[in-house]
Structure formats: C-alpha cells, structure tokens
Amino acid sequence: MTLTASPGTTGRDTADLAVDLDGVVKRYGTVTAVDGINLSIRPGEVVALLGPNGAGKTTTVDMLLGLAQPTEGTVRVYGRKPHNAVALGLVSAVMQTGGLLKDYTVEETVKLTAVLFGKPPSVVGEALERAGIADIGKRLVGKCSGGQQQRLRFAMALLPDPELLILDEPTTGMDVGGRHDFWQAIRRDAAGGRTVIFATHYLEEADAYADRVVFVRRGQIVADGTASQVKALASGRTVRATLPGAVASELESIAGVDTAEIRGDTVYLHGRDTDDIARYLLNSTAARDLEITSRNLEEAFLTLTADDAGGSR
Amino acid sequence: MTTVAARSLPRFGGFTLGMIRLELRRMVRNRRTVIFTLVMPAAFFLLFGTNAASRTESIGDGGNVTGYILVSMAVYGAMLATTSGGAMVSIERAAGWSRQLRLTPLKPIAYIAVKLVLAMIIGAVSVAVAFLVGSVSGAKLPVHAWIECGLLAWVCALVFAAFGLFMGYLLPSENVMQILGPVLAVLSFAGGLFVPVDNLGHTFATIAKFTPVYGVGEIARYPLTHDGNLWLAALNVIVWTALFAAGAIWRFRRDTARV
Numbered sequence: 001m002t003l004t005a006s007p008g009t010t011g012r013d014t015a016d017l018a019v020d021l022d023g024v025v026k027r028y029g030t031v032t033a034v035d036g037i038n039l040s041i042r043p044g045e046v047v048a049l050l051g052p053n054g055a056g057k058t059t060t061v062d063m064l065l066g067l068a069q070p071t072e073g074t075v076r077v078y079g080r081k082p083h084n085a086v087a088l089g090l091v092s093a094v095m096q097t098g099g100l101l102k103d104y105t106v107e108e109t110v111k112l113t114a115v116l117f118g119k120p121p122s123v124v125g126e127a128l129e130r131a132g133i134a135d136i137g138k139r140l141v142g143k144c145s146g147g148q149q150q151r152l153r154f155a156m157a158l159l160p161d162p163e164l165l166i167l168d169e170p171t172t173g174m175d176v177g178g179r180h181d182f183w184q185a186i187r188r189d190a191a192g193g194r195t196v197i198f199a200t201h202y203l204e205e206a207d208a209y210a211d212r213v214v215f216v217r218r219g220q221i222v223a224d225g226t227a228s229q230v231k232a233l234a235s236g237r238t239v240r241a242t243l244p245g246a247v248a249s250e251l252e253s254i255a256g257v258d259t260a261e262i263r264g265d266t267v268y269l270h271g272r273d274t275d276d277i278a279r280y281l282l283n284s285t286a287a288r289d290l291e292i293t294s295r296n297l298e299e300a301f302l303t304l305t306a307d308d309a310g311g312s313r
Numbered sequence: 314m315t316t317v318a319a320r321s322l323p324r325f326g327g328f329t330l331g332m333i334r335l336e337l338r339r340m341v342r343n344r345r346t347v348i349f350t351l352v353m354p355a356a357f358f359l360l361f362g363t364n365a366a367s368r369t370e371s372i373g374d375g376g377n378v379t380g381y382i383l384v385s386m387a388v389y390g391a392m393l394a395t396t397s398g399g400a401m402v403s404i405e406r407a408a409g410w411s412r413q414l415r416l417t418p419l420k421p422i423a424y425i426a427v428k429l430v431l432a433m434i435i436g437a438v439s440v441a442v443a444f445l446v447g448s449v450s451g452a453k454l455p456v457h458a459w460i461e462c463g464l465l466a467w468v469c470a471l472v473f474a475a476f477g478l479f480m481g482y483l484l485p486s487e488n489v490m491q492i493l494g495p496v497l498a499v500l501s502f503a504g505g506l507f508v509p510v511d512n513l514g515h516t517f518a519t520i521a522k523f524t525p526v527y528g529v530g531e532i533a534r535y536p537l538t539h540d541g542n543l544w545l546a547a548l549n550v551i552v553w554t555a556l557f558a559a560g561a562i563w564r565f566r567r568d569t570a571r572v
Contacts, residue, residue, distance in 0.1 A: 065416060087418040088320040098409025103342050108335055115331035116417040118323040156413075 018043045018164050018195040019064060023073035026059050026219075033059040034070070035219035041197065041212075043163065046190055048210035049199040056219035057199035058096070061168045064197070065093055078163060089117055089160025094153045096169045102142030106133055106152050109141060113156045123159060131155035132185055147178030154185060165189075167198035171205065183209060237274040241287040243267045254280055326420030328427060336431050346397055349490065350439045354390030355446040358383055361507075368451045373458070376537045380454040383447035384462045385506045388533045390439035391470035392501070392526065396493055398432025399477020399561075403489040406482070406568070425478065425565065432474040433467070440467050454537055461536035469529040469550055473497075475557035476525070482564030500526045525553040 019041040026034040034056045041047055049057045062068035063075050066082035077085035085091045100109065110124050128134040131151045141149065150170060157165055167186070171179040187209065190196050200206055206213050215223040244265045251260035251267060256276045261268040267287070269277050274292050281287040323329070340346055362382030370378045405411050414424060440463050454462065480493055501507055504526025510518045521527055528549025531541050 067412065067415060086416055087322055089418070090320065093416055095409075095413070099413035101339070101405065101408055101410050103339050104335075108338070112332060112335045113417065115329055115335065116323070116327050116414075116419050118418075 020076040024070045025072035027071045033219055037221055043195050044193050045212055046196045046210050047212045048206035049214050050206045051216035055216045057216055061166055061199055091164040092157040092160055092162040093166040094157045094170050096172055100141045104141050106139050107137035110155050113159045117160045127155040127159050146173045164195040169199055238293050239269045239274050239277045240291040241267055241281055242289040243287040323418050326423035327418050328423035332427055333430055350394035350435055351442050354386045354443050358386040363450050373537045375455045377453040380452040383452040384534045387440045387443040388466045388530050389501050389506050390443050391436040391466050392473045394435040394439040395432040395470040395474040396477035397490050398435055399474045400481040400489045402481030403484050403486055429474050436470045437467050458536040462533055466533040469532055472554045475554055475561055479557045479560040482568055504530055506530050
C-alpha cells in the first residue's frame with residue numbers, strides 16, 4: 001500500500017536539495033527505529049511527517065539535526081552533514097518539550113541564542129515580535145504557559161534565519177487556541193519561502209498546513225504525496241455497486257470518477273461528487289445494490305499506518 | 314533569507330563574553346546559589362572564627378587565629394562556588410538545555426570553558442566577600458598574606474570546578490547541590506578546613522592528607538603559616554585535579570556521543 005508521488009525524487013541532485021535521506025537506518029540495540037528511509041525534500045516545501053507514536057518520526061528529526069547518527073545510510077541537509085548545517089544556522093528546530101531554562105527570562109533566552117549565533121542584539125526584539133511574545137519578554141520562562149514556551153522555542157528557532165525549519169510535534173500539550181496561534185505564526189513565516197518539515201500525529205495539522213505529506217510507519221515511508229493528492233485519496237466518497245462485466249476504462253471515464261476499481265462483480269468508484277456518479281450508474285448502466293461510503297483523512301491514515309496482517313513486510 | 318554561502322561560524326566555538334554575562338545574571342538570580350556560596354562561608358567564619366581567644370592568639374608574622382580560620386572559610390566558599398558552577402551542567406542536562414545548545418554553533422568545549430569561567434568568577438566573589446567580612450571582624454593577616462592567601466584559595470578551587478563538572482555530568486539530578494553540599498562539608502572536615510588535621514588523631518590525620526580538600530587548604534594558608542609540607546599539598550591538588558578532570562572528560566565524551 002504505497003502511494004508515491006514524491007516531487008523531487010527524480011533528477012536527484014543532492015546539492016540542490018534541502019534534505020536528502022538516502023537509505024537511512026537507525027537502530028538502538030535490537031530496536032530498529034528507522035528502517036530504510038529515502039526522502040528528498042526541495043527548498044520551499046512544507047512537509048508533514050505523519051505517523052503514529054513510535055513510527056520513527058522523532059528519530060528521523062534527530063538525525064536531520066545531527067542529534068543522532070544513522071546506523072546506515074547518509075543524511076544531508078543543504079548538501080552538508082546535519083551537524084555542520086546546524087552550526088551554520090541553515091537548519092533549526094522547535095522541539096517537543098524541554099530545552100528551556102526556567103530561571104532565564106523569555107528575552108534573555110532569545111538574547112543568548114542571538115549571542116551564540118553571532119547575531120546583533122537588534123534581532124532579539126524582532127524575533128520576539130515574530131513569535132508573538134514581545135509582551136512577555138521580561139517574564140521568567142518557568143512562569144510561562146506551554147503555548148508561550150513553545151512560541152519562545154519558535155522565536156529561538158527563527159533567530160539564525162534558517163533555510164529549513166523543523167518542528168517536532170510542535171503543538172503537543174497546547175490547547176486549541178494556543179495551537180491555532182502557533183500555526184498562524186508558522187504560516188506567516190512559511191509564506192516567506194522557508195522550507196518547513198513538521199512531525200505530527202494530528203491529521204488536521206498535516207492536512208491544513210503541509211503541501212506534502214509523508215506517512216511513516218514502523219520506521220518506513222508508506223506513502224508520500226502532495227497534500228492535494230493525499231486529500232484526493234483521503235477525502236471524497238466511494239460508490240460501491242454490483243455491475244457484472246464492467247470495464248475499468250469505461251468506469252474511469254464517468255464524470256466525477258477519480259479512480260475505479262473492479263473486484264469480481266463489484267465496482268468501487270471513488271470521487272468527489274458521488275451523487276452524480278450514482279445517478280449515472282442507475283440511469284445509464286445495469287448497476288444495482290448501490291452503497292455510498294465516505295473516506296476521510298483519518299481512515300486513510302489508519303489504512304496506511306495500521307499493521308496489516310501478513311502485510312507488506 | 315541569507316544565502317547558504319554567506320553563513321559563517323562564530324569565533325572561538327561560540328565562547329563569548331555575552332554568554333558569560335547572561336549566565337552570570339541567571340546565577341545571581343538563583344537565591345540558593347547566592348546563599349550557598351556567599352552568605353554561608355562568611356556566616357561560618359563569624360560563628361566559629363571571631364571569639365576572643367581566636368582574635369588574641371597570634372599565628373605567623375602578624376596574623377591571628379581568626380585570620381587562619383578566615384582563610385579556611387574562604388577556601389570553603391570558593392570550593393562551594395566552583396563546585397556549584399561546574400554542577401550547573403547537571404541541571405542543564407536535566408532540563409534538556411544541553412540538547413538545545415547542540416542546535417547552536419556552540420562547541421561543547423566552549424560550553425565547558427564558559428562553565429569554568431563562571432565557576433571561577435563566583436569563586437573569586439566568594440573569596441572577596443569572605444575577606445571583606447573578615448577584615449572588619451577582627452581577622453589579622455600580614456598584607457602580603459591577604460593577597461596571596463586569597464589568590465591561592467581562589468586558584469586552587471579549580472580542583473572543585475573540575476569536581477563540579479564531573480559530578481554535573483555524572484549525576485542527572487535537578488538538585489545536584491543538595492547532594493554535593495553535604496559531600497563538600499564532609500570533605501572539608503576531613504581536609505582540615507573546619508578543624509586542623511592535627512587535632513583529629515594520628516590515623517585520621519594521615520588519611521586526611523589524601524583527601525581532596527587538604528591540599529587546597531594547606532596551600533592557601535601557607536603564606537600565613539609557613540607551615541606544613543607544601544610539595545605534598547601541591548601534589549595532592551595536582552592529582553585530584555587530574556582525577557576530577559579525567560572523570561569530567563570521560564563523562565563529557567559519553568554525553569556528547571549519546572545525545
């Protein structure tokens with residue numbers, strides 16, 4: 001079960017890619033966290049790494065940031081080793097939790113990050129502004145809410161003006177309002193052409209903010225497509241009907257049908273306007289026993305990430 | 314956005330005065346550190362060192378017992394200060410801050426250097442505060458001894474900066490100083506900071522000479538007392554510094570390899 005519509009895997013030229021994972025495997029003792037991932041991401045893409053907990057998303061992110069070394073394969077970020085890309089400020093990240101000191105103020109934390117990246121003090125106010133936390137600059141980090149801390153991490157990540165921004169489960173533990181504000185800030189920022197990769201298990205987030213979705217399961221990529229392709233796969237509905245002797249090409253030419261599948265006497269027609277499809281089937285063919293079912297991203301996600309019995313491995 | 318080519322690495326692996334300034338401000342904000350390193354040694358001195366007998370009994374050339382105790386307490390303070398400076402690492406690792414720093418150009422070695430500088434700065438402040446309190450509370454030392462004892466107490470406290478770093482990497486605790494505080498008190502006692510080693514009995518006095526605080530105390534008091542075996546004390550300091558530094562490097566290597 002693999003949908004591959006990866007933009008960028010053709011004409012592979014490492015130097016031009018934002019991210020290039022080639023045959024990457026990561027084992028911790030006997031546990032294989034990442035099991036052979038090939039992934040190319042071009043500059044400017046906003047990519048969601050989607051998958052259940054323990055799928056290998058965080059391990060992949062760690063390797064992109066040079067926090068973990070792959071057991072096999074190579075990782076390149078803008079043609080460089082991750083560690084070097086990080087040091088140069090080409091890539092930065094907003095991590096899930098931790099990474100802040102309680103007894104610094106918000107402003108001092110950003111100031112320290114600026115000092116470390118050799119940036120002038122003037123960038124501090126700007127970063128606080130962009131992350132929407134300029135008003136709480138004097139507050140101690142320990143007194144900030146989860147959402148505020150996350151926006152502080154965002155402010156720190158923006159400081160080196162990275163080409164690639166990585167967000168690892170960025171909205172974990174945030175309430176709905178906080179999540180909304182956070183994504184607003186990310187969205188404003190990504191409009192400037194930054195490459196963004198975010199790991200999430202929130203389907204809505206992947207749907208709403210990514211233009212490419214990479215499904216990960218058990219350390220492998222099981223689907224990779226643009227957001228619209230994934231949406232087409234996931235949204236819409238399916239008309240099931242009994243229609244003996246159907247021909248696939250004829251079915252696909254029916255107005256409104258995106259994909260058609262024939263299993264014995266049963267046909268499955270997938271498309272957006274299933275009313276039209278149903279009307280056509282009833283009026284113009286011998287189809288009977290019609291049934292219309294909906295598929296959403298949730299279902300697609302489950303299908304793609306579930307452990308299939310005697311499955312593909 | 315800046316182009317890929319225009320980016321460069323900061324000098325000295327990210328070791329900057331700006332970072333030291335911010336870190337100092339944070340340290341001062343921590344009330345426990347301030348009490349531990351500045352108030353406590355001075356208070357101990359006032360409590361144990363300023364009675365009439367100590368003030369009148371003279372030591373060396375123009376010093377008194379109060380001055381002798383003051384130097385010991387200054388060593389104790391410097392030791393607490395440098396240990397807690399090094400042990401900051403532990404808190405920062407527990408908070409995931411070390412990991413965050415790995416997402417910056419800061420080299421691990423520059424991070425260690427910053428921590429050492431910080432440890433030595435608060436060590437210096439600790440010695441200065443103790444001496445200031447001592448000077449107005451009846452401690453008498455010859456002028457050269459004020460300077461030499463202070464400097465030696467401070468410089469030798471480098472042993473404990475290494476000790477603090479080692480423990481900071483060894484103990485993944487938020488409250489590492491709550492463990493190290495009592496440890497240092499025991500070591501100080503064993504090393505003759507609170508009671509002269511010779512008062513402890515022969516067997517214990519012999520053991521005391523091998524403990525890490527003994528050498529620092531002997532060296533720091535030497536300009537006043539001109540007493541004891543300086544070479545033995547120096548050897549003590551060198552060996553313990555090497556041991557703690559080796560331990561810190563060992564844990565540090567493991568730490569950077571793992572994260």
